Amino acid sequence: HMNKNQLTDSAMECDILDSLEQLGYDGPLLEEKALLGAAESGLSSPEYVDLCRWLTSTLKPLCDLEESITSGPDDMDSLQVEMSGLLKELHCPYDELVSGVIKGSVRNTKDHLKFVLFLSSELQAAQIVRSRGVSKKHKKNPVCHELLAICQTLNLPEPRGQDAAAVFSQVRDKVGNVLKDLPNEAIENPVLKKSLCSEQWEKLHSINAALCSEYECRRRMLIKRLDVTVQSFGWSDRAKVRVDSMARAYQPLRHSLRPQSTVDMAKLLAAREDLCNVVKTSSGSSRENTACAVNKV
Incomplete structure:
Protein backbone atom coordinates (compact mmCIF):
# COMPACT_ATOMS: atom_id res chain seq x y z
CA HIS A 1 0.00 0.00 0.00
CA MET A 2 1.13 3.56 -0.70
CA ASN A 3 2.02 5.92 2.07
CA LYS A 4 -0.54 8.73 2.10
CA ASN A 5 2.17 11.38 2.16
CA GLN A 6 4.09 10.09 -0.84
CA LEU A 7 1.91 11.51 -3.55
CA THR A 8 0.81 14.97 -4.43
CA ASP A 9 -2.78 15.52 -5.48
CA SER A 10 -1.88 15.74 -9.17
CA ALA A 11 0.21 12.58 -9.04
CA MET A 12 -2.63 10.80 -7.27
CA GLU A 13 -5.07 11.81 -9.99
CA CYS A 14 -2.72 10.54 -12.71
CA ASP A 15 -2.24 7.25 -10.89
CA ILE A 16 -5.98 6.81 -10.51
CA LEU A 17 -6.69 7.55 -14.17
CA ASP A 18 -3.91 5.20 -15.32
CA SER A 19 -5.17 2.46 -13.02
CA LEU A 20 -8.78 2.81 -14.13
CA GLU A 21 -7.78 2.60 -17.78
CA GLN A 22 -5.67 -0.50 -17.16
CA LEU A 23 -8.49 -2.11 -15.19
CA GLY A 24 -10.89 -1.69 -18.10
CA TYR A 25 -13.12 0.98 -16.59
CA ASP A 26 -15.05 2.77 -19.32
CA GLY A 27 -17.30 5.04 -17.26
CA PRO A 28 -17.59 8.84 -17.30
CA LEU A 29 -14.75 9.51 -14.83
CA LEU A 30 -11.83 8.71 -17.13
CA GLU A 31 -11.18 12.42 -17.61
CA GLU A 32 -9.32 14.40 -14.96
CA LYS A 33 -11.88 17.18 -14.75
CA ALA A 34 -14.78 14.76 -14.34
CA LEU A 35 -12.90 12.74 -11.74
CA LEU A 36 -12.06 15.81 -9.67
CA GLY A 37 -15.63 17.06 -9.87
CA ALA A 38 -17.02 13.74 -8.67
CA ALA A 39 -14.39 13.44 -5.92
CA GLU A 40 -15.23 16.93 -4.72
CA SER A 41 -18.85 15.90 -4.17
CA GLY A 42 -17.81 12.51 -2.79
CA LEU A 43 -20.63 10.24 -1.69
CA SER A 44 -23.15 12.82 -2.87
CA SER A 45 -22.04 12.24 -6.47
CA PRO A 46 -23.81 9.34 -8.26
CA GLU A 47 -20.84 9.01 -10.63
CA TYR A 48 -18.40 8.73 -7.74
CA VAL A 49 -20.52 6.10 -6.01
CA ASP A 50 -20.93 4.19 -9.29
CA LEU A 51 -17.14 4.14 -9.72
CA CYS A 52 -16.66 2.80 -6.19
CA ARG A 53 -19.39 0.24 -6.79
CA TRP A 54 -17.74 -0.90 -10.05
CA LEU A 55 -14.36 -1.31 -8.36
CA THR A 56 -15.93 -3.20 -5.48
CA SER A 57 -18.04 -5.51 -7.65
CA THR A 58 -14.98 -6.33 -9.78
CA LEU A 59 -12.88 -6.94 -6.68
CA LYS A 60 -15.51 -9.00 -4.84
CA PRO A 61 -15.12 -12.33 -6.73
CA LEU A 62 -11.33 -12.08 -6.60
CA CYS A 63 -11.13 -11.68 -2.83
CA ASP A 64 -14.37 -13.35 -1.70
CA LEU A 65 -15.47 -10.11 -0.07
CA GLU A 66 -18.47 -10.17 2.22
CA GLU A 67 -19.07 -6.43 2.05
CA SER A 68 -20.41 -4.68 -1.04
CA ILE A 69 -21.86 -1.33 -2.11
CA THR A 70 -25.53 -1.48 -2.97
CA SER A 71 -26.83 1.85 -1.67
CA GLY A 72 -26.65 5.20 -3.40
CA PRO A 73 -26.47 8.89 -2.48
CA ASP A 74 -30.21 8.88 -1.77
CA ASP A 75 -29.59 6.61 1.26
CA MET A 76 -26.50 8.21 2.74
CA ASP A 77 -26.60 6.42 6.09
CA SER A 78 -26.62 2.96 4.51
CA LEU A 79 -23.98 4.00 2.01
CA GLN A 80 -21.65 5.22 4.76
CA VAL A 81 -22.07 1.97 6.69
CA GLU A 82 -21.32 -0.10 3.57
CA MET A 83 -18.26 2.00 2.69
CA SER A 84 -16.89 1.77 6.22
CA GLY A 85 -17.46 -1.99 6.38
CA LEU A 86 -15.72 -2.44 3.04
CA LEU A 87 -12.68 -0.43 4.13
CA LYS A 88 -12.41 -2.40 7.35
CA GLU A 89 -12.66 -5.76 5.56
CA LEU A 90 -9.90 -4.70 3.16
CA HIS A 91 -7.77 -3.47 6.10
CA CYS A 92 -7.47 0.01 4.67
CA PRO A 93 -4.34 1.71 6.10
CA TYR A 94 -6.02 5.13 6.13
CA ASP A 95 -7.49 5.02 9.64
CA GLU A 96 -8.77 8.58 9.48
CA LEU A 97 -10.56 7.82 6.24
CA VAL A 98 -12.29 4.76 7.70
CA SER A 99 -13.51 6.61 10.78
CA GLY A 100 -14.39 9.66 8.70
CA VAL A 101 -16.61 7.67 6.36
CA ILE A 102 -18.68 6.17 9.17
CA LYS A 103 -19.04 9.56 10.86
CA GLY A 104 -19.80 11.35 7.63
CA SER A 105 -16.92 13.75 8.23
CA VAL A 106 -15.06 13.06 4.97
CA ARG A 107 -15.52 16.23 3.00
CA ASN A 108 -12.37 17.05 1.02
CA THR A 109 -11.49 15.91 -2.48
CA LYS A 110 -8.16 14.39 -1.46
CA ASP A 111 -9.72 11.86 0.91
CA HIS A 112 -12.24 10.80 -1.71
CA LEU A 113 -9.42 10.33 -4.21
CA LYS A 114 -7.54 8.26 -1.64
CA PHE A 115 -10.51 5.94 -1.38
CA VAL A 116 -10.63 5.39 -5.15
CA LEU A 117 -6.85 4.95 -5.31
CA PHE A 118 -6.99 2.39 -2.52
CA LEU A 119 -9.76 0.38 -4.19
CA SER A 120 -8.07 0.46 -7.61
CA SER A 121 -4.73 -0.59 -6.06
CA GLU A 122 -6.41 -3.47 -4.24
CA LEU A 123 -8.09 -4.57 -7.47
CA GLN A 124 -4.82 -4.49 -9.40
CA ALA A 125 -3.07 -6.49 -6.67
CA ALA A 126 -5.89 -9.05 -6.59
CA GLN A 127 -5.74 -9.48 -10.36
CA ILE A 128 -1.97 -10.01 -10.24
CA VAL A 129 -2.32 -12.62 -7.50
CA ARG A 130 -5.08 -14.37 -9.42
CA SER A 131 -3.09 -14.32 -12.67
CA ARG A 132 -0.11 -15.93 -10.94
CA GLY A 133 -2.35 -18.66 -9.63
CA VAL A 134 -3.81 -19.48 -13.03
CA SER A 135 -0.74 -18.84 -15.19
CA LYS A 136 0.13 -22.54 -15.23
CA LYS A 137 -3.42 -23.39 -16.27
CA HIS A 138 -3.21 -20.82 -19.06
CA LYS A 139 -0.22 -22.61 -20.54
CA LYS A 140 -2.15 -25.88 -20.66
CA LEU A 182 -7.08 0.90 -42.26
CA PRO A 183 -7.69 2.08 -45.83
CA ASN A 184 -11.01 1.27 -47.46
CA GLU A 185 -11.42 -2.28 -48.75
CA ALA A 186 -8.27 -3.38 -46.92
CA ILE A 187 -10.30 -6.29 -45.57
CA GLU A 188 -12.78 -8.17 -47.72
CA ASN A 189 -16.34 -8.79 -46.59
CA PRO A 190 -16.86 -11.94 -44.52
CA VAL A 191 -18.13 -15.10 -46.18
CA LEU A 192 -20.55 -15.74 -43.33
CA LYS A 193 -22.87 -12.75 -43.20
CA LYS A 194 -25.79 -14.13 -41.19
CA SER A 195 -26.02 -14.87 -37.50
CA LEU A 196 -26.58 -18.53 -36.69
CA CYS A 197 -28.64 -20.03 -33.90
CA SER A 198 -27.23 -22.61 -31.50
CA GLU A 199 -28.80 -25.48 -33.46
CA GLN A 200 -27.16 -24.30 -36.68
CA TRP A 201 -23.79 -24.00 -34.93
CA GLU A 202 -24.12 -27.58 -33.70
CA LYS A 203 -24.83 -28.75 -37.24
CA LEU A 204 -21.80 -26.84 -38.49
CA HIS A 205 -19.66 -28.51 -35.83
CA SER A 206 -20.93 -31.92 -36.97
CA ILE A 207 -20.25 -31.13 -40.63
CA ASN A 208 -16.78 -29.84 -39.81
CA ALA A 209 -16.02 -32.95 -37.74
CA ALA A 210 -17.02 -35.20 -40.65
CA LEU A 211 -14.94 -33.20 -43.13
CA CYS A 212 -11.96 -33.16 -40.78
CA SER A 213 -12.16 -36.93 -40.40
CA GLU A 214 -12.15 -37.41 -44.17
CA TYR A 215 -9.38 -34.84 -44.57
CA GLU A 216 -7.25 -36.63 -41.98
CA CYS A 217 -7.69 -39.94 -43.79
CA ARG A 218 -6.58 -38.43 -47.09
CA ARG A 219 -3.71 -36.56 -45.51
CA ARG A 220 -2.41 -39.70 -43.80
CA MET A 221 -2.43 -41.44 -47.17
CA LEU A 222 -0.50 -38.60 -48.82
CA ILE A 223 2.04 -38.47 -46.00
CA LYS A 224 2.53 -42.23 -46.28
CA ARG A 225 3.12 -41.89 -50.02
CA LEU A 226 5.64 -39.16 -49.29
CA ASP A 227 7.49 -41.38 -46.81
CA VAL A 228 7.64 -44.25 -49.30
CA THR A 229 8.83 -41.97 -52.10
CA VAL A 230 11.60 -40.44 -50.00
CA GLN A 231 12.56 -43.89 -48.74
CA SER A 232 12.91 -45.13 -52.32
CA PHE A 233 15.54 -42.46 -52.98
CA GLY A 234 17.85 -44.30 -50.60
CA TRP A 235 17.75 -47.63 -52.40
CA SER A 236 20.53 -46.88 -54.87
CA ASP A 237 24.15 -47.61 -54.00
CA ARG A 238 25.11 -43.96 -54.32
CA ALA A 239 22.35 -42.87 -51.94
CA LYS A 240 23.07 -45.50 -49.29
CA VAL A 241 26.21 -43.66 -48.19
CA ARG A 242 24.17 -40.48 -47.73
CA VAL A 243 21.27 -41.90 -45.75
CA ASP A 244 22.19 -39.91 -42.64
CA SER A 245 22.42 -36.57 -44.44
CA MET A 246 19.13 -37.28 -46.22
CA ALA A 247 17.47 -38.05 -42.91
CA ARG A 248 18.80 -34.85 -41.33
CA ALA A 249 17.34 -32.82 -44.17
CA TYR A 250 14.02 -34.65 -44.39
CA GLN A 251 13.04 -35.51 -40.81
CA PRO A 252 12.54 -31.93 -39.51
CA LEU A 253 10.24 -31.20 -42.44
CA ARG A 254 8.46 -34.51 -42.01
CA HIS A 255 7.77 -33.95 -38.32
CA SER A 256 6.14 -30.62 -39.10
CA LEU A 257 3.44 -32.39 -41.12
CA ARG A 258 0.35 -33.24 -39.11
CA PRO A 259 -2.52 -35.35 -40.39
CA GLN A 260 -5.10 -33.54 -38.27
CA SER A 261 -7.02 -30.65 -39.76
CA THR A 262 -6.63 -27.18 -38.27
CA VAL A 263 -9.88 -25.86 -39.74
CA ASP A 264 -12.37 -24.91 -37.04
CA MET A 265 -15.24 -22.49 -36.44
CA ALA A 266 -12.79 -19.63 -35.91
CA LYS A 267 -11.48 -20.10 -39.45
CA LEU A 268 -15.04 -19.98 -40.74
CA LEU A 269 -15.72 -16.71 -38.96
CA ALA A 270 -12.43 -15.26 -40.22
CA ALA A 271 -12.98 -16.36 -43.84
CA ARG A 272 -13.37 -13.53 -46.36
CA GLU A 273 -14.99 -13.39 -49.78
CA ASP A 274 -11.65 -13.61 -51.57
CA LEU A 275 -11.42 -17.19 -50.28
CA CYS A 276 -14.13 -18.07 -52.80
CA ASN A 277 -11.87 -17.09 -55.71
CA VAL A 278 -10.29 -20.52 -56.17
CA VAL A 279 -8.13 -21.26 -59.20
CA LYS A 280 -6.96 -24.80 -59.89
CA THR A 281 -3.19 -25.14 -59.81
CA SER A 282 -3.42 -27.49 -62.79
CA SER A 283 -5.35 -25.06 -64.97
CA GLY A 284 -3.80 -23.82 -68.20
CA SER A 285 -3.45 -20.23 -67.02
CA SER A 286 -1.68 -21.33 -63.84
CA ARG A 287 0.62 -23.79 -65.59
CA GLU A 288 1.90 -21.07 -67.90
CA ASN A 289 3.69 -19.51 -64.93
CA THR A 290 4.72 -22.73 -63.17
CA ALA A 291 5.89 -24.93 -66.04
CA CYS A 292 9.56 -25.89 -66.04
CA ALA A 293 11.96 -28.16 -67.90
CA VAL A 294 11.07 -31.13 -65.69
CA ASN A 295 7.47 -31.02 -66.92
CA LYS A 296 8.63 -31.44 -70.51
CA VAL A 297 10.60 -34.62 -69.93
Whole structure:
Protein backbone atom coordinates (compact mmCIF):
# COMPACT_ATOMS: atom_id res chain seq x y z
CA HIS A 1 0.00 0.00 0.00
CA MET A 2 1.13 3.56 -0.70
CA ASN A 3 2.02 5.92 2.07
CA LYS A 4 -0.54 8.73 2.10
CA ASN A 5 2.17 11.38 2.16
CA GLN A 6 4.09 10.09 -0.84
CA LEU A 7 1.91 11.51 -3.55
CA THR A 8 0.81 14.97 -4.43
CA ASP A 9 -2.78 15.52 -5.48
CA SER A 10 -1.88 15.74 -9.17
CA ALA A 11 0.21 12.58 -9.04
CA MET A 12 -2.63 10.80 -7.27
CA GLU A 13 -5.07 11.81 -9.99
CA CYS A 14 -2.72 10.54 -12.71
CA ASP A 15 -2.24 7.25 -10.89
CA ILE A 16 -5.98 6.81 -10.51
CA LEU A 17 -6.69 7.55 -14.17
CA ASP A 18 -3.91 5.20 -15.32
CA SER A 19 -5.17 2.46 -13.02
CA LEU A 20 -8.78 2.81 -14.13
CA GLU A 21 -7.78 2.60 -17.78
CA GLN A 22 -5.67 -0.50 -17.16
CA LEU A 23 -8.49 -2.11 -15.19
CA GLY A 24 -10.89 -1.69 -18.10
CA TYR A 25 -13.12 0.98 -16.59
CA ASP A 26 -15.05 2.77 -19.32
CA GLY A 27 -17.30 5.04 -17.26
CA PRO A 28 -17.59 8.84 -17.30
CA LEU A 29 -14.75 9.51 -14.83
CA LEU A 30 -11.83 8.71 -17.13
CA GLU A 31 -11.18 12.42 -17.61
CA GLU A 32 -9.32 14.40 -14.96
CA LYS A 33 -11.88 17.18 -14.75
CA ALA A 34 -14.78 14.76 -14.34
CA LEU A 35 -12.90 12.74 -11.74
CA LEU A 36 -12.06 15.81 -9.67
CA GLY A 37 -15.63 17.06 -9.87
CA ALA A 38 -17.02 13.74 -8.67
CA ALA A 39 -14.39 13.44 -5.92
CA GLU A 40 -15.23 16.93 -4.72
CA SER A 41 -18.85 15.90 -4.17
CA GLY A 42 -17.81 12.51 -2.79
CA LEU A 43 -20.63 10.24 -1.69
CA SER A 44 -23.15 12.82 -2.87
CA SER A 45 -22.04 12.24 -6.47
CA PRO A 46 -23.81 9.34 -8.26
CA GLU A 47 -20.84 9.01 -10.63
CA TYR A 48 -18.40 8.73 -7.74
CA VAL A 49 -20.52 6.10 -6.01
CA ASP A 50 -20.93 4.19 -9.29
CA LEU A 51 -17.14 4.14 -9.72
CA CYS A 52 -16.66 2.80 -6.19
CA ARG A 53 -19.39 0.24 -6.79
CA TRP A 54 -17.74 -0.90 -10.05
CA LEU A 55 -14.36 -1.31 -8.36
CA THR A 56 -15.93 -3.20 -5.48
CA SER A 57 -18.04 -5.51 -7.65
CA THR A 58 -14.98 -6.33 -9.78
CA LEU A 59 -12.88 -6.94 -6.68
CA LYS A 60 -15.51 -9.00 -4.84
CA PRO A 61 -15.12 -12.33 -6.73
CA LEU A 62 -11.33 -12.08 -6.60
CA CYS A 63 -11.13 -11.68 -2.83
CA ASP A 64 -14.37 -13.35 -1.70
CA LEU A 65 -15.47 -10.11 -0.07
CA GLU A 66 -18.47 -10.17 2.22
CA GLU A 67 -19.07 -6.43 2.05
CA SER A 68 -20.41 -4.68 -1.04
CA ILE A 69 -21.86 -1.33 -2.11
CA THR A 70 -25.53 -1.48 -2.97
CA SER A 71 -26.83 1.85 -1.67
CA GLY A 72 -26.65 5.20 -3.40
CA PRO A 73 -26.47 8.89 -2.48
CA ASP A 74 -30.21 8.88 -1.77
CA ASP A 75 -29.59 6.61 1.26
CA MET A 76 -26.50 8.21 2.74
CA ASP A 77 -26.60 6.42 6.09
CA SER A 78 -26.62 2.96 4.51
CA LEU A 79 -23.98 4.00 2.01
CA GLN A 80 -21.65 5.22 4.76
CA VAL A 81 -22.07 1.97 6.69
CA GLU A 82 -21.32 -0.10 3.57
CA MET A 83 -18.26 2.00 2.69
CA SER A 84 -16.89 1.77 6.22
CA GLY A 85 -17.46 -1.99 6.38
CA LEU A 86 -15.72 -2.44 3.04
CA LEU A 87 -12.68 -0.43 4.13
CA LYS A 88 -12.41 -2.40 7.35
CA GLU A 89 -12.66 -5.76 5.56
CA LEU A 90 -9.90 -4.70 3.16
CA HIS A 91 -7.77 -3.47 6.10
CA CYS A 92 -7.47 0.01 4.67
CA PRO A 93 -4.34 1.71 6.10
CA TYR A 94 -6.02 5.13 6.13
CA ASP A 95 -7.49 5.02 9.64
CA GLU A 96 -8.77 8.58 9.48
CA LEU A 97 -10.56 7.82 6.24
CA VAL A 98 -12.29 4.76 7.70
CA SER A 99 -13.51 6.61 10.78
CA GLY A 100 -14.39 9.66 8.70
CA VAL A 101 -16.61 7.67 6.36
CA ILE A 102 -18.68 6.17 9.17
CA LYS A 103 -19.04 9.56 10.86
CA GLY A 104 -19.80 11.35 7.63
CA SER A 105 -16.92 13.75 8.23
CA VAL A 106 -15.06 13.06 4.97
CA ARG A 107 -15.52 16.23 3.00
CA ASN A 108 -12.37 17.05 1.02
CA THR A 109 -11.49 15.91 -2.48
CA LYS A 110 -8.16 14.39 -1.46
CA ASP A 111 -9.72 11.86 0.91
CA HIS A 112 -12.24 10.80 -1.71
CA LEU A 113 -9.42 10.33 -4.21
CA LYS A 114 -7.54 8.26 -1.64
CA PHE A 115 -10.51 5.94 -1.38
CA VAL A 116 -10.63 5.39 -5.15
CA LEU A 117 -6.85 4.95 -5.31
CA PHE A 118 -6.99 2.39 -2.52
CA LEU A 119 -9.76 0.38 -4.19
CA SER A 120 -8.07 0.46 -7.61
CA SER A 121 -4.73 -0.59 -6.06
CA GLU A 122 -6.41 -3.47 -4.24
CA LEU A 123 -8.09 -4.57 -7.47
CA GLN A 124 -4.82 -4.49 -9.40
CA ALA A 125 -3.07 -6.49 -6.67
CA ALA A 126 -5.89 -9.05 -6.59
CA GLN A 127 -5.74 -9.48 -10.36
CA ILE A 128 -1.97 -10.01 -10.24
CA VAL A 129 -2.32 -12.62 -7.50
CA ARG A 130 -5.08 -14.37 -9.42
CA SER A 131 -3.09 -14.32 -12.67
CA ARG A 132 -0.11 -15.93 -10.94
CA GLY A 133 -2.35 -18.66 -9.63
CA VAL A 134 -3.81 -19.48 -13.03
CA SER A 135 -0.74 -18.84 -15.19
CA LYS A 136 0.13 -22.54 -15.23
CA LYS A 137 -3.42 -23.39 -16.27
CA HIS A 138 -3.21 -20.82 -19.06
CA LYS A 139 -0.22 -22.61 -20.54
CA LYS A 140 -2.15 -25.88 -20.66
CA ASN A 141 -5.45 -24.37 -21.74
CA PRO A 142 -5.45 -23.62 -25.49
CA VAL A 143 -8.33 -21.15 -25.14
CA CYS A 144 -6.46 -19.08 -22.56
CA HIS A 145 -3.32 -19.31 -24.66
CA GLU A 146 -5.15 -17.93 -27.70
CA LEU A 147 -6.73 -15.18 -25.61
CA LEU A 148 -3.35 -14.11 -24.28
CA ALA A 149 -1.98 -14.10 -27.83
CA ILE A 150 -4.85 -11.85 -28.94
CA CYS A 151 -4.19 -9.40 -26.11
CA GLN A 152 -0.47 -9.32 -26.89
CA THR A 153 -1.12 -8.72 -30.59
CA LEU A 154 -3.50 -5.85 -29.85
CA ASN A 155 -1.23 -4.39 -27.13
CA LEU A 156 -3.90 -4.94 -24.50
CA PRO A 157 -3.11 -5.71 -20.84
CA GLU A 158 -3.24 -9.36 -19.85
CA PRO A 159 -6.74 -10.42 -18.73
CA ARG A 160 -5.78 -10.77 -15.09
CA GLY A 161 -8.80 -12.06 -13.26
CA GLN A 162 -11.26 -10.36 -15.61
CA ASP A 163 -14.37 -12.16 -16.73
CA ALA A 164 -14.72 -13.21 -20.35
CA ALA A 165 -17.31 -10.56 -21.21
CA ALA A 166 -15.03 -7.72 -20.11
CA VAL A 167 -12.04 -9.11 -22.02
CA PHE A 168 -13.96 -9.63 -25.25
CA SER A 169 -15.48 -6.18 -24.93
CA GLN A 170 -11.98 -4.67 -24.79
CA VAL A 171 -10.87 -6.80 -27.74
CA ARG A 172 -13.89 -5.77 -29.79
CA ASP A 173 -13.35 -2.07 -29.07
CA LYS A 174 -9.64 -2.31 -29.87
CA VAL A 175 -10.25 -4.16 -33.14
CA GLY A 176 -12.87 -1.58 -34.08
CA ASN A 177 -10.37 1.24 -33.54
CA VAL A 178 -7.69 -0.57 -35.55
CA LEU A 179 -10.07 -1.19 -38.46
CA LYS A 180 -10.93 2.51 -38.60
CA ASP A 181 -7.28 3.32 -39.32
CA LEU A 182 -7.08 0.90 -42.26
CA PRO A 183 -7.69 2.08 -45.83
CA ASN A 184 -11.01 1.27 -47.46
CA GLU A 185 -11.42 -2.28 -48.75
CA ALA A 186 -8.27 -3.38 -46.92
CA ILE A 187 -10.30 -6.29 -45.57
CA GLU A 188 -12.78 -8.17 -47.72
CA ASN A 189 -16.34 -8.79 -46.59
CA PRO A 190 -16.86 -11.94 -44.52
CA VAL A 191 -18.13 -15.10 -46.18
CA LEU A 192 -20.55 -15.74 -43.33
CA LYS A 193 -22.87 -12.75 -43.20
CA LYS A 194 -25.79 -14.13 -41.19
CA SER A 195 -26.02 -14.87 -37.50
CA LEU A 196 -26.58 -18.53 -36.69
CA CYS A 197 -28.64 -20.03 -33.90
CA SER A 198 -27.23 -22.61 -31.50
CA GLU A 199 -28.80 -25.48 -33.46
CA GLN A 200 -27.16 -24.30 -36.68
CA TRP A 201 -23.79 -24.00 -34.93
CA GLU A 202 -24.12 -27.58 -33.70
CA LYS A 203 -24.83 -28.75 -37.24
CA LEU A 204 -21.80 -26.84 -38.49
CA HIS A 205 -19.66 -28.51 -35.83
CA SER A 206 -20.93 -31.92 -36.97
CA ILE A 207 -20.25 -31.13 -40.63
CA ASN A 208 -16.78 -29.84 -39.81
CA ALA A 209 -16.02 -32.95 -37.74
CA ALA A 210 -17.02 -35.20 -40.65
CA LEU A 211 -14.94 -33.20 -43.13
CA CYS A 212 -11.96 -33.16 -40.78
CA SER A 213 -12.16 -36.93 -40.40
CA GLU A 214 -12.15 -37.41 -44.17
CA TYR A 215 -9.38 -34.84 -44.57
CA GLU A 216 -7.25 -36.63 -41.98
CA CYS A 217 -7.69 -39.94 -43.79
CA ARG A 218 -6.58 -38.43 -47.09
CA ARG A 219 -3.71 -36.56 -45.51
CA ARG A 220 -2.41 -39.70 -43.80
CA MET A 221 -2.43 -41.44 -47.17
CA LEU A 222 -0.50 -38.60 -48.82
CA ILE A 223 2.04 -38.47 -46.00
CA LYS A 224 2.53 -42.23 -46.28
CA ARG A 225 3.12 -41.89 -50.02
CA LEU A 226 5.64 -39.16 -49.29
CA ASP A 227 7.49 -41.38 -46.81
CA VAL A 228 7.64 -44.25 -49.30
CA THR A 229 8.83 -41.97 -52.10
CA VAL A 230 11.60 -40.44 -50.00
CA GLN A 231 12.56 -43.89 -48.74
CA SER A 232 12.91 -45.13 -52.32
CA PHE A 233 15.54 -42.46 -52.98
CA GLY A 234 17.85 -44.30 -50.60
CA TRP A 235 17.75 -47.63 -52.40
CA SER A 236 20.53 -46.88 -54.87
CA ASP A 237 24.15 -47.61 -54.00
CA ARG A 238 25.11 -43.96 -54.32
CA ALA A 239 22.35 -42.87 -51.94
CA LYS A 240 23.07 -45.50 -49.29
CA VAL A 241 26.21 -43.66 -48.19
CA ARG A 242 24.17 -40.48 -47.73
CA VAL A 243 21.27 -41.90 -45.75
CA ASP A 244 22.19 -39.91 -42.64
CA SER A 245 22.42 -36.57 -44.44
CA MET A 246 19.13 -37.28 -46.22
CA ALA A 247 17.47 -38.05 -42.91
CA ARG A 248 18.80 -34.85 -41.33
CA ALA A 249 17.34 -32.82 -44.17
CA TYR A 250 14.02 -34.65 -44.39
CA GLN A 251 13.04 -35.51 -40.81
CA PRO A 252 12.54 -31.93 -39.51
CA LEU A 253 10.24 -31.20 -42.44
CA ARG A 254 8.46 -34.51 -42.01
CA HIS A 255 7.77 -33.95 -38.32
CA SER A 256 6.14 -30.62 -39.10
CA LEU A 257 3.44 -32.39 -41.12
CA ARG A 258 0.35 -33.24 -39.11
CA PRO A 259 -2.52 -35.35 -40.39
CA GLN A 260 -5.10 -33.54 -38.27
CA SER A 261 -7.02 -30.65 -39.76
CA THR A 262 -6.63 -27.18 -38.27
CA VAL A 263 -9.88 -25.86 -39.74
CA ASP A 264 -12.37 -24.91 -37.04
CA MET A 265 -15.24 -22.49 -36.44
CA ALA A 266 -12.79 -19.63 -35.91
CA LYS A 267 -11.48 -20.10 -39.45
CA LEU A 268 -15.04 -19.98 -40.74
CA LEU A 269 -15.72 -16.71 -38.96
CA ALA A 270 -12.43 -15.26 -40.22
CA ALA A 271 -12.98 -16.36 -43.84
CA ARG A 272 -13.37 -13.53 -46.36
CA GLU A 273 -14.99 -13.39 -49.78
CA ASP A 274 -11.65 -13.61 -51.57
CA LEU A 275 -11.42 -17.19 -50.28
CA CYS A 276 -14.13 -18.07 -52.80
CA ASN A 277 -11.87 -17.09 -55.71
CA VAL A 278 -10.29 -20.52 -56.17
CA VAL A 279 -8.13 -21.26 -59.20
CA LYS A 280 -6.96 -24.80 -59.89
CA THR A 281 -3.19 -25.14 -59.81
CA SER A 282 -3.42 -27.49 -62.79
CA SER A 283 -5.35 -25.06 -64.97
CA GLY A 284 -3.80 -23.82 -68.20
CA SER A 285 -3.45 -20.23 -67.02
CA SER A 286 -1.68 -21.33 -63.84
CA ARG A 287 0.62 -23.79 -65.59
CA GLU A 288 1.90 -21.07 -67.90
CA ASN A 289 3.69 -19.51 -64.93
CA THR A 290 4.72 -22.73 -63.17
CA ALA A 291 5.89 -24.93 -66.04
CA CYS A 292 9.56 -25.89 -66.04
CA ALA A 293 11.96 -28.16 -67.90
CA VAL A 294 11.07 -31.13 -65.69
CA ASN A 295 7.47 -31.02 -66.92
CA LYS A 296 8.63 -31.44 -70.51
CA VAL A 297 10.60 -34.62 -69.93
